[in-house]
Amino acid sequence: MHALVVFETLWGNTEQLAREIAEGIGVESTEVMDAVSAPAALEPDVGFLVVGGPTHAFSMSSQRTRESAKQQGAVNIPIRGIREWLASLSSPGRDIAVATFDTRITSPRLPGSAAKKAMKRLVARGFRPVARPETFGVHGYSGPLADGELERARRWGEQLGADMAPR
Numbered sequence: 001m002h003a004l005v006v007f008e009t010l011w012g013n014t015e016q017l018a019r020e021i022a023e024g025i026g027v028e029s030t031e032v033m034d035a036v037s038a039p040a041a042l043e044p045d046v047g048f049l050v051v052g053g054p055t056h057a058f059s060m061s062s063q064r065t066r067e068s069a070k071q072q073g074a075v076n077i078p079i080r081g082i083r084e085w086l087a088s089l090s091s092p093g094r095d096i097a098v099a100t101f102d103t104r105i106t107s108p109r110l111p112g113s114a115a116k117k118a119m120k121r122l123v124a125r126g127f128r129p130v131a132r133p134e135t136f137g138v139h140g141y142s143g144p145l146a147d148g149e150l151e152r153a154r155r156w157g158e159q160l161g162a163d164m165a166p167r
Contacts, residue, residue: 001047001164003030006038008053008061008081010074013143014103017136017153018052021101024157025050027164035085036078042092048164049127050157051118052101053082055135058112060086072141082118091126098127099134099160101153106137106146130163131156 003025007018015034022030025048035053042049056065060083070077100122102115115133123129134156137146 001027001029001166002043002045003027003048003050003161003164004038004042004046005030005032005050005052006035006082006085007032007051008035008078008085010054010061010066010069010076010078011138011142012076013136013138013145014052014054016145016150017101017103018050020150020153021050021052021157021160024154024159025161025164026158027161034078035082036080038085040085040088041090042096047096048130048160049096049098049122050101050160051082051086051098051122052103053114053118055102055104055110055112055114058110059083059117060114069141074142082114086118086121086125089125093126096127097130097164098122099129099131101134101136101156103136103138103145105141106139131160
């Protein structure tokens with residue numbers, strides 16, 4: 001099984017988590033790529049997809065919220081985030097397992113979740129959820145990640161990998 005981890009990041013925090021999750025999954029072939037580079041149709045060998053991005057304005061980022069992040073000092077502003085990538089993603093036409101994650105500031109704790117919105121869109125396209133959407137905390141808009149979040153991301157990836165392993 002080939003696993004694909006697709007992420008969107010503006011400050012680098014979500015990318016760090018995506019790479020830890022991929023390490024935790026530990027399948028022979030796990031690829032990590034940003035939403036700008038991700039294909040509109042998944043390769044036939046992809047059997048597991050993980051999607052992650054920052055929570056902005058209670059959901060996935062948009063062109064408007066990415067512009068706001070730029071005004072707050074973000075320098076890595078992608079031309080396409082997970083919202084746009086999911087809109088372009090073809091229905092798989094076969095059984096592909098999916099998990100989603102997001103980043104959100106730890107204080108104040110705000111409602112909304114990019115991971116939940118992404119999962120809803122993926123399920124509507126025919127993907128099969130294998131885990132509840134997961135949230136990882138960051139301090140402030142730019143980070144850094146909250147203490148222990150990288151380790152927790154790796155453990156979550158390990159659990160995902162174990163759940164996906166052939167029995």
